[in-house]
Amino acid sequence: DAKTTQPNSMESNEEEPVHLPCNHSTISGTDYIHWYRQLPSQGPEYVIHGLTSNVNNRMASLAIAEDRKSSTLILHRATLRDAAVYYCILGYNQGGKLIFGQGTELSVKP
Amino acid sequence: EAGVTQFPSHSVIEKGQTVTLRCDPISGHDNLYWYRRVMGKEIKFLLHFVKESKQDESGMPNNRFLAERTGGTYSTLKVQPAELEDSGVYFCASSQDFARSQYFGPGTRLTVT
Numbered sequence: 001d002a003k004t005t006q007p008n009s010m011e012s013n014e015e016e017p018v019h020l021p022c023n024h025s026t027i028s029g030t031d032y033i034h035w036y037r038q039l040p041s042q043g044p045e046y047v048i049h050g051l052t053s054n055v056n057n058r059m060a061s062l063a064i065a066e067d068r069k070s071s072t073l074i075l076h077r078a079t080l081r082d083a084a085v086y087y088c089i090l091g092y093n094q095g096g097k098l099i100f101g102q103g104t105e106l107s108v109k110p
Numbered sequence: 111e112a113g114v115t116q117f118p119s120h121s122v123i124e125k126g127q128t129v130t131l132r133c134d135p136i137s138g139h140d141n142l143y144w145y146r147r148v149m150g151k152e153i154k155f156l157l158h159f160v161k162e163s164k165q166d167e168s169g170m171p172n173n174r175f176l177a178e179r180t181g182g183t184y185s186t187l188k189v190q191p192a193e194l195e196d197s198g199v200y201f202c203a204s205s206q207d208f209a210r211s212q213y214f215g216p217g218t219r220l221t222v223t
Binding site: 032034041042043044045046049096097098099100101102 | 114141143145152154155158165166168201205208209211212213214215216217
């Protein structure tokens with residue numbers, strides 16, 4: 001299973017942008033890059049995913065390196081409600097199962 | 111549209127007893143997944159249904175765990191007999207197809223004493 005590496009924790013100030021990095025040097029050509037997050041006492045929540053090109057949605061942006069060995073999740077303006085554990089996951093060439101790592105615990109200061 | 115629901119939200123049982131967890135996926139989602147997080151560990155995949163068929167059950171820890179999805183709608187996960195190490199949070203997720211994003215339920219917290 002292809003692995004991802006993320007910092008254990010990051011801090012941000014409210015209303016400021018946040019860049020959450022993820023390394024995935026063993027990514028295969030068919031692996032999509034997914035980001036999920038888990039708010040306290042809730043199930044994981046889909047954030048965004050991409051294959052090669054940068055992606056934007058209402059929640060966040062995903063910047064993918066040209067060699068696809070790393071990616072960055074960008075929250076444009078962090079709010080207190082964005083405090084969560086963010087997971088960078090490679091899939092779906094494995095039939096759909098998600099392989100969670102430790103994730104990055106993001107704290108947001110007012 | 112209702113999200114993924116799980117029942118119960120919390121279950122406390124004694125070692126050796128049986129517990130059945132239920133998951134109702136989003137209507138129309140053929141793919142249903144079970145995951146769990148045991149204390150201090152990462153969220154781990156258990157198994158994947160496509161309609162009523164088990165597509166991948168490589169994550170099931172042992173034969174004390176039995177998952178079913180009769181009729182391709184809701185799913186149950188039975189643990190019999192429960193052991194202390196089964197304590198944790200069990201999540202269910204569903205998706206329209208395996209390449210789409212998964213929607214997770216709130217989880218069932220299982221405590222085995």
